[in-house]
Amino acid sequence: MEVFNKYLSQVGSSVSQTVSQLSGVLPGNPVTREYESSAHIASAGPGLLWKIYKGVKRSTKQEASIFVFEKRQLEKWNKHDRELILESLKHGVQQLTKIRHPQVLTVQHSLEESRDSLAFATEPVFASLANVLGETINMPQPANMSDYKFFDIEIKYGMLQIAEGLQFLHNDVKLLHKNICPESIVINNAGVWKIFGLDFCIHNTNPPNQAANFPFQDFSPTLPNVCQPNLNYLAPECVLSQNHSTASDMFSLGMLAYTLHSPGKQGLSPVRDLQQFKTRALQFKNLSPTKLQPIPDDLREFVKLLLNITPEVRPDAHQFIKIPYFHDVGIKTLTYLDSLLQWDNLQKSQFYKGLPEALKKLPHRVKLQRVLSCVVRDLGQPTMVPFILPCIFEIAHDCSKEEYKTFVLPHLKPIMKLIEPIQILLIMLQKMELLLKLTPAEDIQLHVLPMLYRGLDSDSPQIHELCLLVLPTFAGLLDHGNVKNSLLPRIKKLCLSTSTLSVRVNCLLCVGKLLEHLDKWLVLDEVLPFLPQIPSREPAVLMGILGIYKIAMNHKKLGISKEIIATRILPFLIPLCIENGLTLAQFNAITSVVKEMFQAIESEHRTKLEQLNSVKDEEKILASTMPSMTHTVKAVDLRDDLSALSLESSMLSSRKPTPAPSMSMEQKQTIARHQESLNMFNDQRNKEPKILSPSAPQRKDLTSSLSSNDFGDFLSTSPAPINSNLRQLPGGSFTNNVSNANYRQNTTFQPQTANLNQNFSLWMSNQPQNSAFRVQQTQNWSALDSLLPVNLNSTANKTPMNQISGSQIPLIPQAPLNASNNNQLSKSDLLDFLN
Numbered sequence: 001m002e003v004f005n006k007y008l009s010q011v012g013s014s015v016s017q018t019v020s021q022l023s024g025v026l027p028g029n030p031v032t033r034e035y036e037s038s039a040h041i042a043s044a045g046p047g048l049l050w051k052i053y054k055g056v057k058r059s060t061k062q063e064a065s066i067f068v069f070e071k072r073q074l075e076k077w078n079k080h081d082r083e084l085i086l087e088s089l090k091h092g093v094q095q096l097t098k099i100r101h102p103q104v105l106t107v108q109h110s111l112e113e114s115r116d117s118l119a120f121a122t123e124p125v126f127a128s129l130a131n132v133l134g135e136t137i138n139m140p141q142p143a144n145m146s147d148y149k150f151f152d153i154e155i156k157y158g159m160l161q162i163a164e165g166l167q168f169l170h171n172d173v174k175l176l177h178k179n180i181c182p183e184s185i186v187i188n189n190a191g192v193w194k195i196f197g198l199d200f201c202i203h204n205t206n207p208p209n210q211a212a213n214f215p216f217q218d219f220s221p222t223l224p225n226v227c228q229p230n231l232n233y234l235a236p237e238c239v240l241s242q243n244h245s246t247a248s249d250m251f252s253l254g255m256l257a258y259t260l261h262s263p264g265k266q267g268l269s270p271v272r273d274l275q276q277f278k279t280r281a282l283q284f285k286n287l288s289p290t291k292l293q294p295i296p297d298d299l300r301e302f303v304k305l306l307l308n309i310t311p312e313v314r315p316d317a318h319q320f321i322k323i324p325y326f327h328d329v330g331i332k333t334l335t336y337l338d339s340l341l342q343w344d345n346l347q348k349s350q351f352y353k354g355l356p357e358a359l360k361k362l363p364h365r366v367k368l369q370r371v372l373s374c375v376v377r378d379l380g381q382p383t384m385v386p387f388i389l390p391c392i393f394e395i396a397h398d399c400s401k402e403e404y405k406t407f408v409l410p411h412l413k414p415i416m417k418l419i420e421p422i423q424i425l426l427i428m429l430q431k432m433e434l435l436l437k438l439t440p441a442e443d444i445q446l447h448v449l450p451m452l453y454r455g456l457d458s459d460s461p462q463i464h465e466l467c468l469l470v471l472p473t474f475a476g477l478l479d480h481g482n483v484k485n486s487l488l489p490r491i492k493k494l495c496l497s498t499s500t501l502s503v504r505v506n507c508l509l510c511v512g513k514l515l516e517h518l519d520k521w522l523v524l525d526e527v528l529p530f531l532p533q534i535p536s537r538e539p540a541v542l543m544g545i546l547g548i549y550k551i552a553m554n555h556k557k558l559g560i561s562k563e564i565i566a567t568r569i570l571p572f573l574i575p576l577c578i579e580n581g582l583t584l585a586q587f588n589a590i591t592s593v594v595k596e597m598f599q600a601i602e603s604e605h606r607t608k609l610e611q612l613n614s615v616k617d618e619e620k621i622l623a624s625t626m627p628s629m630t631h632t633v634k635a636v637d638l639r640d641d642l643s644a645l646s647l648e649s650s651m652l653s654s655r656k657p658t659p660a661p662s663m664s665m666e667q668k669q670t671i672a673r674h675q676e677s678l679n680m681f682n683d684q685r686n687k688e689p690k691i692l693s694p695s696a697p698q699r700k701d702l703t704s705s706l707s708s709n710d711f712g713d714f715l716s717t718s719p720a721p722i723n724s725n726l727r728q729l730p731g732g733s734f735t736n737n738v739s740n741a742n743y744r745q746n747t748t749f750q751p752q753t754a755n756l757n758q759n760f761s762l763w764m765s766n767q768p769q770n771s772a773f774r775v776q777q778t779q780n781w782s783a784l785d786s787l788l789p790v791n792l793n794s795t796a797n798k799t800p801m802n803q804i805s806g807s808q809i810p811l812i813p814q815a816p817l818n819a820s821n822n823n824q825l826s827k828s829d830l831l832d833f834l835n
Contacts, residue, residue: 028114034058035109035121037066043138044128044186045197046179047226049073049089051138052125057108063189064108065125067093069118077224084227086118092199093120099173102338103165105186105194124189128196129158130182133265151363152296153330155260158185158193160326160335162253165195167317170246174204176214178244180252181233182259191369200229202244216242221274231274232267236281237311239274247311250320254306261294268307284309299325333358334366337374345384352387356394364398368407371395376411385415386423393431396438404438413443416451422463425455429466436473444477449486456490461500468506472513483514484522492530504536508544515551520558528552528564532572539581543589549573550593553600562601570597618663625671 035055042052044067055066069089074082093111097120100106109121131139132148150158162185169175177184177198184197204212219228219239229238233255235248258268268291271277284307292300302323306314315323336351343351352375359367375391378384396408418424428435428451435448452474455467471487478487488511495507511527518527531545549569552560560569577590663671 029117029119030112030114031066031109031119031121035064035066037068040140041065042125042127042131044125044130045092045183046088046199046230048128048130048135048137048139048183049085049226052127054124055121057121063124064121065123066119066121071116071118081224081227085224088199088227089118092197092201093118095175095198095201096196099169099175099198101165101168102192103161103168103194105188105196126187126189126191128183129185129187129193132187133182133259135182150260151366153328153334153363153366154191156326156328157331157334158187159253159257159260160321160331161193162195162256163317163320166246166249166253167321169195169201170212170249170317174208174212176202176204176244176246177249177252178202178238179229179233180249180256181230182256183230185256189369190373191366212246214244216244218242219274231271231277234277235311236277236284236309239277240281243311245311246316247314250306250314250316251311253320254303254314257299257303257306258292258295261296261299263294281309296325299323329358330362330366333362334370337371340374340377345381348378348384349387352384352391355391359391359394367395368399368403372407372411379411379415382418382420382424385418386421386427389415389424389427389431393427393434396434399438401438401440405440409439409443413447416447419454419458422458422460425451425458425463426460426466429455429463429470432466432470432473441477444474445482449474449477449482453486453490456494461498461503464494464498464500464503465506468503468510471510475514475517478517480519480522483518484526487514488522488526492526496530496533496535501536501538501540504534505540505544508541508548512544512548512551515548515558516555523552523558524560524564528560528568537576537579537581539579539583539586542576542579542582543586545576546573546590546593549597553593553597562604565597566601570594570601573597618667622667622671622674625674 035057037053037055039054040051041054044050044052050067050069053066053068055064056062057064071086074085077085090111090113093107096105097107097110105125106123107120108123111118111120113119127145128135132145132150134145136145162180166177166180169177175198177195178200179197180195181197184195186194186196188194200217202214202217205215206213219234233252235244235251238244238248255267259265262268269280269283271280287304287307289300289304292304295303302315302320302325306320308314333355340348340351355371355375359371362371372392372395375388378388392408392411396404399408415424416428432448436444439448452467452471455463458464468491471491491507491510495504498504498507515523515527527548531548534541534545552558553565553569573590573594577587577594582590
């Protein structure tokens with residue numbers, strides 16, 4: 001078959017050259033009106049004068065072959081010979097057109113003549129037997145068919161076909177061919193050997209009820225060779241005794257049998273002229289068995305009879321057909337195929353049942369050329385398709401992708417659209433692996449996938465199961481649109497609606513096998529939500545659901561999140577653990593997956609919480625580095641609350657220590673700036689105010705001028721840190737962020753405010769002008785009234801803050817008064833306060 005394809009490719013490469021040649025030959029020939037010619041493929045007829053071209057009928061696009069004789073080939077002969085040759089060629093085509101038989105070449109368009117050519121159209125032809133045996137006259141160049149080797153069964157069946165054709169011509173048509181030779185035998189595209197070249201045929205002249213009589217025409221050496229039979233295959237009596245009969249054609253068949261089996265594909269004792277022919281004829285009287293050695297043993301004896309010098313000894317065509325040589329399984333198979341048209345459907349079905357087994361004994365080329373062309377004729381009957389499909393798949397099994405695409409697939413495409421009978425789809429699904437291996441991807445999308453969809457929509461559970469089993473093999477060929485819009489909806493519908501447990505389980509298995517080829521969001525939106533909707537709770541179904549969940553959780557591309565596991569999957573899986581029909585192994589499988597899911601949630605969520613806690617710890621570290629910059633607020637310790645619920649110990653035991661995460665550059669720069677600001681502020685706090693000593697006459701003892709009772713209601717025993725809530729308002733006034741009402745509520749005041757204000761004004765008047773902390777006299781201090789002690793029982797002695805005299809006043813920190821000091825303030829306390 002490889003040689004056959006190679007030869008066709010060589011022919012195809014010369015198409016453009018051939019078209020240019022035909023343009024000068026066929027323009028005026030009427031055949032071109034109905035047929036379109038393309039490649040020059042072969043030659044045939046006497047002297048191989050007929051060129052054979054591939055063709056197509058314009059109206060029906062049916063393949064054909066166009067035989068063309070170019071009249072310019074006659075230029076080497078004289079005018080008289082030219083006329084004889086033309087008449088001989090025309091006679092042969094006219095006789096061929098009148099005969100219809102499976103072993104005779106079929107003419108589709110009769111002979112047409114133009115000024116430059118003769119042409120007629122026939123059934124599609126591969127080559128003549130002479131071309132296959134090495135004769136390349138009028139062949140396309142390069143025309144190398146030496147690699148084309150016949151199989152034994154091809155030779156055997158070819159000879160049987162020629163014998164059958166001769167039987168028809170001799171007994172039914174009463175016609176003597178007289179030129180059986182490789183030039184007069186044509187092999188069509190189906191590998192059938194057919195009789196051609198009736199240029200020298202002779203009709204019977206006697207009435208039908210009498211023995212046949214064929215008028216004799218003497219062999220003339222003066223005529224051109226193409227006007228006379230081939231001497232290498234001509235019977236001896238045609239020259240020696242000037243007599244011929246149907247036995248003369250049988251002698252030619254014997255010579256042809258020797259040529260087919262000889263090593264060099266040469267005839268027995270080839271001759272060039274009439275004298276050599278007569279010498280050879282005498283040798284046939286004592287034909288040596290060694291000369292017939294190349295012929296097979298079971299045929300050698302009968303070929304010797306065919307080559308007998310006495311015509312009456314030779315077996316006729318009917319007798320030759322019945323010899324044991326043709327009693328072969330392969331021959332019988334091919335013979336039955338030829339007679340299929342005469343059988344009814346019951347007989348055909350019985351034959352097709354045993355045909356796949358018989359095909360295993362036939363060569364691949366024979367199956368592809370001969371058998372396939374016969375069996376596809378019955379594909380038009382849907383009832384016969386289930387019987388024919390196994391035979392077609394047996395032929396396709398040995399095909400290459402190119403052979404399958406060219407010879408087999410065109411016949412399968414219409415079958416894939418059939419719905420009835422259901423056995424068609426069943427056989428297709430059983431051979432799906434072979435289909436996927438050989439069918440191109442675009443044809444799978446256009447023809448195979450729709451066939452599977454129709455299978456899922458059918459009512460046969462067996463078809464459903466086969467479809468679900470083969471669908472995962474298409475995973476790499478499915479696109480997102482097909483899966484989402486066509487495949488998954490059908491599988492889900494089938495899984496929810498079927499009453500067959502095996503179909504439902506196969507639906508889940510199919511989805512599980514498809515998961516790795518699906519998009520994550522398609523799984524989340526289409527697959528996972530439909531699992532809880534499945535009405536069945538049989539253990540097999542639960543295991544299928546469990547498998548889908550496990551694949552979805554563990555597959556790295558899908559990566560189902562903890563939120564989906566916690567909110568969708570676990571609430572559905574946990575109740576399944578207590579199903580009564582589960583075995584121990586199934587129960588362990590479900591609980592194992594549940595534990596695995598919970599561990600995944602625990603691990604992922606703990607990591608998240610630890611990251612959040614590490615951020616909080618980092619914030620605490622940052623806050624501890626600047627204690628004076630933030631307002632101290634009592635933190636709520638979660639441990640104190642948990643201790644009351646006895647949860648602290650369990651929480652701490654489950655918490656693993658996590659190292660503090662490293663700080664980024666921005667965080668480090670922020671800490672450095674806070675530290676610098678803190679150092680600057682501490683330097684300001686540590687500075688003690690310098691009290692410049694005035695002249696001796698002006699020095700006064702402020703401590704002695706003040707009584708201890710004057711500050712008893714205002715100061716406590718120890719100074720408090722500067723309140724961070726005190727801020728300066730526009731215009732130089734100050735305010736406190738803490739509510740006055742809260743301050744008064746938590747502080748006890750004593751009525752000695754008047755003396756305090758007077759003594760405080762006197763002290764302020766004696767402070768040096770360059771004190772570290774100073775406030776202009778023009779500033780309004782009314783905002784600090786709430787910071788001074790007030791007698792709650794009497795407002796008569798209340799002195800506003802803005803009436804304090806003195807050019808400067810230090811910024812006095814606010815401190816709570818201690819009611820337990822009995823309004824007594826020592827001198828040392830006062831000095832500490834001032835410092």
